[in-house]
Amino acid sequence: MTSTTKTRLLKGGRVINPSTQRDEICDVLIDGEAIVAIEKNLSPDHVDEVIELTEKHWVTPGLIDIHVHFRDPGRSDKETTVTGAAAAIEGGFTSVCIMPNTDPVIDSMPTLEYVLQAAKNVPIDIHPVPAATRGIAGEAITSMMGMAAKGAVAFTDDGHCIMNAKVMRLALEYSKMLNVPIMQHAEDYNLSGHGCMNEGPYSTKLGLSGHPNTAESVIVARDIELVRQTGGHMHVCHISTKEAVQLVRQAKAEGLNVTAEVTPHHISLTDAALEGYDPDYKMCPPLRSEADRLAMIEGLRDGTIDAIATDHAPHTPDEKALALDEAPNGVVGLETAVGVVITHLVEPGLMSPLDIIKAMTLRPAEVMKLSAGRLEVGQRADITVIDSERVWVVDPAQFKSKSRNSCFKGMTLKGKAVMTFFAGECLMNQIQQTTSV
């Protein structure tokens, strides 16, 4: 052990690591930036810091969110790289993929270099996902090759759908050379129109314009055909409809390179939440029916859906105080994801802790080809400790995010990230039971 690095022992927690299928009480020894031992009953002697944990503490790979909006550059009133990273750390995330619908759009070297520079000032991994088309206009593909060389891990027009099938074909063909996915925000604008909520009994009752399931599924169906033709990798952002999940299931069974993510809100809430016309429940795709919600969970269970991603989308209180049809789409999610997933998937016995951690670490890492997401000896010590029994009430006023637009406000959740380590450094600690030696 050198004098410049610090050793830490996470002792007595429940180590959950999908890459080795490990789920057992175990100790984890960190030396400097790396994990150096994962064994039962490691000796605390000669360790700089011992963190005493119990079996309620899940020790997992640092969580990965492959879909966040940090609004940087351009909308620092909503979020910045610094506040977004703070929200990520609070939620237990050590790697995030940032979406390009900023102002200006991240669609070329100067903006990409700006966000890479901003990323250096925060203590977690920020992977840029630049625009797939120039200006997110859906017309001409971006200089993906140069941007991929600089660290772009995928390309997307997220917030916008690539409506032109020819452009989508080109994007898939081009990104295939770079071995990165095109993340598609699947929404046929002709079908979704100005729909501000799911089309169904609630939109009819509330007199709101509806966004039908087919607006998503026709694009997913179309893009699966384009994947079949091009051999590219299409990743479906924030999948929300039972029809789209079934299409992805069939595509995977065929061996096509199609992956998908789902948000915590689409597995836990339905369009019934819109009854009070509160814009904090407005996002795109919208909250769907109960049948869709159940299909999301089934898709996660059988592996059709690869990842849980928050689509963290900050907006100011002023914007969310507008009329429902005028308020912007989107909700923040980094700080509530763990609680929502444990409350809605683990507590009812729908998924095991190992499977949900897989959907928040290893699978998203595989989809985006990140080296993170594995709690193994020799790996960088990105580690999250989750108190699986912590019961807490979501109070947006306490968020580290700059924005407050949570669709989980006021809810009681079970489970919370209580420690976040990035490269061995403790960035967040809400246990405070460590003993320094």
Place this chain on the structure above:
Amino acid sequence: MATPTASTPSPATGKQTPDATVKWQHRHVIDSSKLSYTDVQEILNTAKTFADILSRPVKKVPTLRGKVIVNMFYENSTRTRTSFELAGRYLSADISNFSIATSSVKKGESIIDTAETLAAMGVDAVVIRHSSSGICQQLANHFGNRLGIINAGDGWHDHPTQGLLDLYSILEKRSCIKGKKIVIVGDITHSRVARSNIAILNLFGADVHVAAPSTLLPVDIEQLGCKAHTQIEPALEGADIVMCLRLQLERQKAGLIPSLSEYNKFYTINKERLQRHCKPDTIIMHPGPMNRGVEIASDVADDKSTSLITNQVTSGVAIRMALLYLVLSTPVERGQ
């Protein structure tokens, strides 16, 4: 009037009358589907006492003297705004019209800020017409009981005074609507009038039907309590009451109907259709303003023996007087 014993002022006279029956507890009237049978009965009974005032030579009672109401109309409306305005004036309330063209709205002020400003000026209640569904509920979420809120039409969602005045108009002609077949014909998807009527008519046991081409019927409309038809003939068959809805001409531009002439051919309420499928005394209604020759033929609209269209306008004033009275008489601390 009965012997004055209790302390509640009679709404119509301002005099003390034995009115122990005021059960009204709402500071807002926003959603027809949230009104109870008792609520609606109370509105109807109150409106009945006010209707007398409208036929007097001096149309004024002091009931709401000192109360301040503002009409916040964000959408063009002449009849509803005037109806509320006169209703307020007949009850001696101070009622003013907030005009979009000259207001801060033009400067980008949010409706919550505008309403806060009005509340700070001492306004007791606002009457809102707005193109956004749910805006009244959003304001109520913000204000709680601090400000009375009456929905005069929000987007496609609701228009409670329309449903109430329609029911009132019907009950002037028919003693009971239980089991009566009432058909609403027209653009159901975009109609707050349809949603209001479906909710209120169901409270009184009517057999509610809606009829429109399928492109103007919203998904799952039947769950609101009606039977949906895409053909006009079975819808009209044996109907006791036919309500026509205004067909906004922009629906054709949006491609929801192929042409006005096709709509006219298959859905217009005309004498021939009525004679073939309905009873001689079937009541015809329309919330106005009418597109004569589009959703309703002129001879049907103008047939005084069956058309209730003028009665609807008169009832509207009485109903709005009743609502203003009930909402403004509900103490802030008691309101729900």
